[in-house]
Amino acid sequence: MLAMLDDVMWTYQSVVYSVGINGILALSMYVVLAIGQLSLGQAAFMGIGAYTGALLTLKLGLPFPIVLAGSALVPAAVALLIGGPTLRLTGVYLAIATIGLGEVFRILFVNWDYAGGALGLSAIPERGSALLIYGLLIVFLVGFLALGRSRIGRAMEAMREDEVAAGVMGVNLPVYRMAALVTSAMLAGIAGALSAHVSSFIGPNDYGFDAAVTILSYALLGGIGSPLGPVLGSTVLTLLPEVLRPLADFRLLINGMIIVLAVLFMPRGVLPWRMARTG
Amino acid sequence: MTAMPSSALLTATGLTRAFQGLLAVDHVDFAVQAGTVHGIIGPNGAGKTTLFNLISGLLEPTEGTVSLDGRPIERLSAHRRAALGVARTFQNIRIFSEMTVLENVMTGRHCRLGAGLGGILLRLPGFRREEVAAKEAARAHLAFVGLAEMADRRAGDLPYGDQRRLEIARALAAEPRLLLLDEPAAGMNPAETRALMPLLRQLRERGITVLLVEHDMHFVMNLCDRITVINFGRRIAEGTPREMRENPAVIEAYLGTKATSRRGRGAVPVTTTTDALG
Numbered sequence: 001m002l003a004m005l006d007d008v009m010w011t012y013q014s015v016v017y018s019v020g021i022n023g024i025l026a027l028s029m030y031v032v033l034a035i036g037q038l039s040l041g042q043a044a045f046m047g048i049g050a051y052t053g054a055l056l057t058l059k060l061g062l063p064f065p066i067v068l069a070g071s072a073l074v075p076a077a078v079a080l081l082i083g084g085p086t087l088r089l090t091g092v093y094l095a096i097a098t099i100g101l102g103e104v105f106r107i108l109f110v111n112w113d114y115a116g117g118a119l120g121l122s123a124i125p126e127r128g129s130a131l132l133i134y135g136l137l138i139v140f141l142v143g144f145l146a147l148g149r150s151r152i153g154r155a156m157e158a159m160r161e162d163e164v165a166a167g168v169m170g171v172n173l174p175v176y177r178m179a180a181l182v183t184s185a186m187l188a189g190i191a192g193a194l195s196a197h198v199s200s201f202i203g204p205n206d207y208g209f210d211a212a213v214t215i216l217s218y219a220l221l222g223g224i225g226s227p228l229g230p231v232l233g234s235t236v237l238t239l240l241p242e243v244l245r246p247l248a249d250f251r252l253l254i255n256g257m258i259i260v261l262a263v264l265f266m267p268r269g270v271l272p273w274r275m276a277r278t279g
Numbered sequence: 280m281t282a283m284p285s286s287a288l289l290t291a292t293g294l295t296r297a298f299q300g301l302l303a304v305d306h307v308d309f310a311v312q313a314g315t316v317h318g319i320i321g322p323n324g325a326g327k328t329t330l331f332n333l334i335s336g337l338l339e340p341t342e343g344t345v346s347l348d349g350r351p352i353e354r355l356s357a358h359r360r361a362a363l364g365v366a367r368t369f370q371n372i373r374i375f376s377e378m379t380v381l382e383n384v385m386t387g388r389h390c391r392l393g394a395g396l397g398g399i400l401l402r403l404p405g406f407r408r409e410e411v412a413a414k415e416a417a418r419a420h421l422a423f424v425g426l427a428e429m430a431d432r433r434a435g436d437l438p439y440g441d442q443r444r445l446e447i448a449r450a451l452a453a454e455p456r457l458l459l460l461d462e463p464a465a466g467m468n469p470a471e472t473r474a475l476m477p478l479l480r481q482l483r484e485r486g487i488t489v490l491l492v493e494h495d496m497h498f499v500m501n502l503c504d505r506i507t508v509i510n511f512g513r514r515i516a517e518g519t520p521r522e523m524r525e526n527p528a529v530i531e532a533y534l535g536t537k538a539t540s541r542r543g544r545g546a547v548p549v550t551t552t553t554d555a556l557g
Contacts, residue, residue, distance in 0.1 A: 143400055148401040150406070151385075151392040151413075158375050158386045165373040168335055169452065170361035170390025277382045279399070279410035 013130075015242055017198045020133035021191050022238045026218040026230035027140050028187035033224045035180045036160035038091060040212040041082075041098035042188045044105045045075040047207030049189025051109060054121045057197065064197070066125045072186040072191030079185035080178070087177045102133040102212055109204035119152015119251070120203030128198040136194075140187060145226035149279045156180075157277060188215075221262055232271050288313040288488045289334065291458055293343035294353075296329055305512035306343065311457070316479060316489040318503035320496075320523075322532060327492040328370055328510040331459050334490070335367045336360040339346075347457065348521040361390040364456035368463060369448040369493075376435025380426060380445055383434045384417035387452035418446040424478065440471040447478075451487075458482065460491040464498050476502055500524070508532065 025042060049071040057069045086097045097249045110118050147153055158166035159176060169171050196202045214237070222233025240258060244251045262270060287310035296304040311317045319327050334336040334345055335359035345353040352360055360440050365388070392413060395429060398406035421427050424444040429437060441462060450458055463479075464472040465556045472495060479502055482489055493499050499506065500520040508516040508523060510532040516523060525530050 146400050146402065147396075149387055150410070151394060152396075154378070154382060154386040155389055157378060157382075158389075161375040161377060162373050164337060164357075165369070165375070166389060167357040168337070168361060169387050169449070170358045170368055172358045173356075213452060272396075274377065277378060278414060279402070279406065 013079055014198070015238070016129065016130055017133060017195075019215060020130065020137050021195045021198075021240050022234040023137045023231045024133075024140060024187055024191040024194070024220065025215050026234035027137075027144060028184045028191065029215050029219040030144070030227050030230040031180050031184045031187070033219050033230075034160060034227075035156045035176055036163065036176065037087075037180065038095045039098045039184065040095050040209075041079075041101050041181075041209045042184060042215045042217060043209075043211035044098070044102040045079065045185040045188035046192035046195075046211065047102075047202075048075045048078055048185075048214075049108065049192030050202045050207070051115055051192075052119070052189065053193030054124045054196045054202055055115060055145065057124060061106070062175075067127070067197075068190055068193055070242050070260065071189045073189075075185035075189035076182050076194075079182045083178045083181050087174065089179065095261055099209060099212065102208060106204050106208050108206075112159055113135065116203075118204060120206075121196075121199060122201045124196050124200050124202065126200060128194045133194055133198075136190065140225055140229060148275050149277060150224065153275075155276045158173065161258060217259065219269075221270060222258060223266075223273075224270045225268065226276035227275075229269050229271040229273075234268065282411055286313050287311065288348060289490065290346045290349075291330075291334070291343065292346075294330070294333060294340055294345060295342035295508060296326075296333055296338060297341045300514045304333060304340075307509065307512070307514045309507045309514060311488060311490050313452040313456075313488050314483060315504040316483050316491065316502055318499045318506040318520075319492045319509060320494075320499055320506060321492065321509035321515075325509045327509060328461060329512075329517070330462050330509070331367065334457075335365055347387060358390065361453055362541055363437060364454070365459070366433045366450035366453040366455035367459035368450050370461040370465065372439075372442045372446060372447055374434045374449070376433070379430065380421065380432050380434050380437065381414070381417055383445055384420055384448050384452045385413050387449035388413050388416065388454075390418055390453055417448075420451045421445075423451070423481075425474070441466045443541055444469060444475075445508055451482075457488050460489060460493075461481070462493055463491060464493055464495045466534060470500055477509055 024047060025046065028042050029228035052070040052074040053067050056062045056070050082101060089097055109115060115121060155166060155171040155176060158169060158171060159173065163173060218234035218237055219230040221237060222231065240255050241251060246252055247254055266272070286400065289311040291307055291309050294304055294307045295302065313530045319330065321327055329338065333340050333353070336355060338538070340353050344351050347363055347365065354364060375386060378386065392409055394406040394409050397403070418427065419432060421430055424447055426441060426448060427445055429441065437445060443466065447460070447463065454528065464475055467475065479489055503520055506518065506520055506523045507514055508529050515532055516526045518526070
């Protein structure tokens, strides 16, 4: 009896963590979609953050705040490096290039023996707490809401609607593209480090194409009229498999159908509300 | 007409743009005097919009220079030119449809706003003051073009003529020294076009230099201090509206050597042209 209760608690806790971490990933997706870029590199940045964090904890034993900072800065540096050549691409070309990026890092992790190679890293000590995860999520969410209601939010929405017109209004397009990519990489990196420190194990195949599409679907389902949309989307998509658990074998089928129907009938997302842009 | 000031705000020298060998703009020289309304006319496909793109920074010239107040700007990106005081509207309206009318105009002010990231995130007083001032300025520009009542409407829901005026308000929000208007009267009804003329005259009185491309000859002839005529990418004439009416090269460009129009859809109707030029 006690063992069962413990089991339920354990399951419950991991879902609570996932909702918060996926919320941060959803914001990482939001920041690039908000300026009209389709980047699928979030999973790769998450992986870089997860590996950075796990290595800093396991090999160097650094305190967790420093680990988190490192997990934000390393993906940010990678974003700065790849941003130059890739941000000249737009639309589906950028998506393809960033999918390629994910594959490059997967293969890198598989062949990197110091980081466990194909087996990944295990026995990562548990450092995250629900308080920390949700605290960060709320800080980021409030930050994006504040940013949205300013000249920066207007410039971002202007870019999404019409980049040429935005440039003529004085929006420095290359700087905004780079800033969005770097911010996105930092958020994904932090989410990666948090997930590594609550799940105790990471492997090179956790951050591939599947993960990239899942993160994109958070924003598609939620809608990008405000940062709340993607976070709602990630919450729904994280909880849905749990809620549908009684359906047993039909669970994944129904899960998929709900997503398809939502995208078909709510093309602007579950939360189509568009936030105001004046501060 | 106001007196003609003597200093040139915008100067184009040998301005050329080739598209795969086709010279859309071919060694064009012209100068726009500060404080004037300057018109560019020419048949469809003459290179007028390409010229605008070269001035506003959407295209780089193959050859030649563009200078604003003597400073070469032809290699600067569009946002740098906006900061230096070049604003424009588009022939095919490019408003931000999902935003409100007021937000559109405030976006136009982007190049004049400087609140930092910290100020924005922490809602510091400096940022708040700047936003309030930007909002007030935007409302004033909307009132100027007659859209004050529409401030909170979704921009994409406005009728066509109102969208054109919104684009002008958005461009004015950048506090430009040089305002480029690409066919401001296109798609407007005669009453709207008539209402636009005093508006642009007021801009001139405020000291904003206006460079416009327009097909409505009555509009151009009555409003402009000077006119540059372009055909096949080349400048074929320049002068006052009166001079252009009598210029044989201009008459030929518009009417052909025979008095029948060879041009297709959207060409200047021959009757209008004859009225205006004759």
